[in-house]
Structure formats: C-alpha cells, structure tokens
Amino acid sequence: MRISVQEDDFDVGLEIDALCKKQTRIGAVTSFVGLVRDDFEAPIIGLELEHYAEMTQKALTNIGKEALHRFDIFDLTIIHRFGYLALGERIVLVVTVGSHRSQSFQACEFIMDYLKTQAPFWKKEKTSRGNIWVEANKKDDTAFDKWNLGKVKE
Amino acid sequence: MRISVQEDDFDVGLEIDALCKKQTRIGAVTSFVGLVRDDFEAPIIGLELEHYAEMTQKALTNIGKEALHRFDIFDLTIIHRFGYLALGERIVLVVTVGSHRSQSFQACEFIMDYLKTQAPFWKKEKTSRGNIWVEANKKDDTAFDKWNLGKVKE
Amino acid sequence: MLKVLYFARLREIFGIASEEISGVPLETVADLKEWLAHRGEVWSCELASDKVVRAAINQEMATDVDKIHDGDEIALFPPVTGG
Amino acid sequence: MLKVLYFARLREIFGIASEEISGVPLETVADLKEWLAHRGEVWSCELASDKVVRAAINQEMATDVDKIHDGDEIALFPPVTGG
Numbered sequence A, B: 001m002r003i004s005v006q007e008d009d010f011d012v013g014l015e016i017d018a019l020c021k022k023q024t025r026i027g028a029v030t031s032f033v034g035l036v037r038d039d040f041e042a043p044i045i046g047l048e049l050e051h052y053a054e055m056t057q058k059a060l061t062n063i064g065k066e067a068l069h070r071f072d073i074f075d076l077t078i079i080h081r082f083g084y085l086a087l088g089e090r091i092v093l094v095v096t097v098g099s100h101r102s103q104s105f106q107a108c109e110f111i112m113d114y115l116k117t118q119a120p121f122w123k124k125e126k127t128s129r130g131n132i133w134v135e136a137n138k139k140d141d142t143a144f145d146k147w148n149l150g151k152v153k154e
Numbered sequence C, D: 001m002l003k004v005l006y007f008a009r010l011r012e013i014f015g016i017a018s019e020e021i022s023g024v025p026l027e028t029v030a031d032l033k034e035w036l037a038h039r040g041e042v043w044s045c046e047l048a049s050d051k052v053v054r055a056a057i058n059q060e061m062a063t064d065v066d067k068i069h070d071g072d073e074i075a076l077f078p079p080v081t082g083g
Helices: A012-020 A053-068 A101-118 A140-146 B013-022 B054-071 B103-118 B138-146 C008-014 C029-037 C041-049 D006-012 D030-036 D041-047
Strands: A002-006 A030-037 A044-051 A076-083 A084-086 A090-098 A121-127 A130-135 B002-006 B028-035 B044-051 B075-081 B083-086 B090-098 B120-126 B129-134 C002-006 C018-021 C053-057 C061-064 C073-077 D001-006 D018-021 D053-055 D061-064 D071-075
Touching: A002 A012, A012 A030, A012 A076, A012 A090, A012 B013, A012 B028, A012 C073, A030 B013, A044 A053, A053 A101, A053 D061, A076 A101, A084 B103, A090 A101, A101 A140, A101 B028, A101 B103, A121 D006, A130 C018, B002 B013, B002 B054, B002 B083, B002 C053, B002 D001, B013 B028, B013 B075, B013 B090, B028 B103, B054 B075, B054 B103, B075 B103, B090 B103, B090 D006, B120 C008, C002 C008, C002 C029, C008 C041, C008 C073, C029 C041, C029 C053, D001 D006, D001 D030, D006 D041, D006 D071, D030 D041, D030 D053, D030 D071
Parallel strands: A002 A076, B002 B075, C002 C073, D001 D071
Antiparallel strands: A030 A090, A030 B028, A044 A084, A044 A121, A076 A090, A121 A130, B028 B090, B044 B083, B044 B120, B075 B090, B120 B129, C002 C018, C053 C061, C053 C073, D001 D018, D053 D061, D053 D071
C-alpha cells in the first residue's frame, strides 16, 4: 500500500506500472484521477488545497486499509496533493489492483467516496470574482453512506 | 472518442493525458487496464488474442457510443490489443472523462462489461501444460445483464 | 451466396476460417447451423449439441432467429473472451 | 490542557490556526464548541448556529458526543472538500 500526501505532481502511468510490477496475478487495474476543473458559474483560475497535515496521511492510510479489508484486491495507491493547483492540474490519484475487474472498480470508487468525506482537505477556489471556499456536496455524503448499507466482499 | 484495435502496446499515462487536454471542464478521469494474469491452475506463459478484424472496431465504436449516450461523460478512449501477449502485458485500456466521478466510474465499468460479452475477441492461453481456449465466464454475462435492468443516466 | 466465417475453437476444429455457401435456401442463423451440422462429425458435435455458438450477421451480433439474406457475411464463434 | 486547531474557513474567520485551552472542565466536543461560542461574534455565529462544524480528536474523525481528555488535540473544521 502506497499512501502519499505531497505538493508535487505525480505520474499516473509510472504509478500504475509500479503497482502492477509487484506480482503476476494482477488482471485488473482501476485508476481514478481528480482534476481541478472549470465551473460554469465562476471561471476558475486554480485552487488552494489546505490540509490537516498531522492527520491526512493517517486518514488516507485508514481508508486504504479498509478497502483492502472489504474488497478482494491485492494492493493500492493513494496520492493526494496540497498547496496551489492551477486549472487542469491533477489533485488526487487512486489505483487499485486485483484479479478481477468488479472488485477493483468497487475498491477504487469506495476509496474516492470515503476520501471525499473523511480526509481532512479543504479547497478554496481562486476565481475571477474572488476566492471562495468550496462547499461540501450533499451527493458526497450520499455516496459515502451507500457503502455502509452492506459489506461488498464477494 | 478514440477507438483503437492494435497489436502494439499503449502508454496509459499518455492516453489519459491526451483525453484530458481537450477541455477544462473535466474533473473526473476513470481508467481500467486489463493485464495477462497468472492463473493458479496452470501457469500462464502468455496468450494469443484472436479477433474478428472486420467487426472489432465497429463493435467497440458501438459500445463507446452507447456509453456516451447513457452516462454524463464528455469523452472516452477504448484500446484493445490482439496477437501474442506475454504474462503481465496490457490487453485493454478504457478511459472515461466527465465532470463528476460517479458517472465516469459507471461509464468505465459499463464499457468493460459490454466489451467482455459483445466484442469479438478470443483468448487462447499458452500454459506449461499446452494451449487452452479460455472459456467464457458466466459472471461476465451477469455483469452485462445488470446494465439492461434500468438506464443509469442521472 | 453467403460468406461464412469461423473463429477461435470453431476455426481450429472445422479446419477452415471461411467459406462461401450458395444455392441452399436458408432463412435464419438457426437454419444455417442446422444445415452445417448435417456435414456430420465435428460439425454436428459443435453446432447441434448443447455447446453455445454465437453468431454475427454483417459484423453485428445476432441470434438464432435472426434472418439471413443473400450476400450476408455470417460469422459463427464461441462466446467471446476478450477484455 | 487541550490543543485546539482550526482549519479552512474557521481558521480564517477566527483569525487563528491553533490555541491551547486549560483550566476549563469540558467533557465532550459539544462542550468545547459551546464554550468557544460564548466568546461571541464570529465564534457564536460559526459554532452555535446551524452551520455544520466537524471535529477530529487526536487526528481521528469525531462527533459532538465524543469525550475529550486532557492532552488531546482537537481540530474543528468545515465538512471536508478534498479529492
């Protein structure tokens, strides 16, 4: 399990390759990348990502462990950036590897849903109309809650 | 939409970047890579991927169009290889990009589930005990069928 | 005239990848399978048993009841296993 | 003694990132919020209104009813928005 909280960008291809090279039973690799995206309401120049430095590594590690426990996957990588990120830049990467696709897809989405409500990061958007703290999205709570309705291990 | 049926390997990082660079509204990028994996029963040396060349491009294009129709995503890439692939080599890549993660995850899994039962590729495993045509997996039919229970567009 | 293609296990067992069939009145994919099965041996074993054989008509997935027409390209193959 | 940290909007509005609080009998996260709200103005506006304020105790997510103890590091912050 590789967990990294960092200012620097990451290389998606290299991260995926590094995780896959560890063993030959891996048949399915799911990855998710989150980007700083443009909004329709206020054009975004970039965003400042604040985090609770003493807690983020610990929170992401807990989420990773929970994913390894719940799903039939071999390994995973979570990288989350902080600091100033311009429009289009990568924010987060999650990679999950396993024998079969269904479990690797589920584990990847689970990690993102957990991270969205459980990892202490806050986005402040820099827009042409000023700087705005991003409001939490109710959809994220719903997405998080669905994983607690039942365990998904096959 | 980029669809490619090819013998050569592909570069996951480059493919993801190429798809993301097209516009700034992309916030979510889901990708799936399928690899030639080892089996517990017979150690695999590699596999020969046969395909129905006149049909594969058409079949993958249809699947891609259906994904763009069903899900709230902007664009996608599907690459599928044929020919001889050694253990650990990449077989297939699917990348989906959209504003939000839920739809990009669903579109990516949908494409893989469709492709597994609708695209004319056949695997023959080269193992230490001889060459064996891979049998279709009933799980793949179930995975395919679930998408026809109801449309998923939000 | 029909162009008939075979893939994967069927191609190997039948020993041919494609053939042209003409002068036979065949209305559906099922008719074609039944007609081919009459060749006996491996043909009947593969096409007239409980083995699942999929079909495509002009590069589109088809089922046993789908109609076939003169000039069509019909492919017969085992369930696909790509991805 | 409690170490209390503030993040994001709270850090900006309160004008401090952390402080140490001692000599006050506080049993739960809710007690701490209520005690801070008594400072008035922005404190009561942020902590005693219907705004959602999350908490962590020693770097673990916590709820209002969770107990706090001498030496704990308590963080107060808006719902997270990473990912």
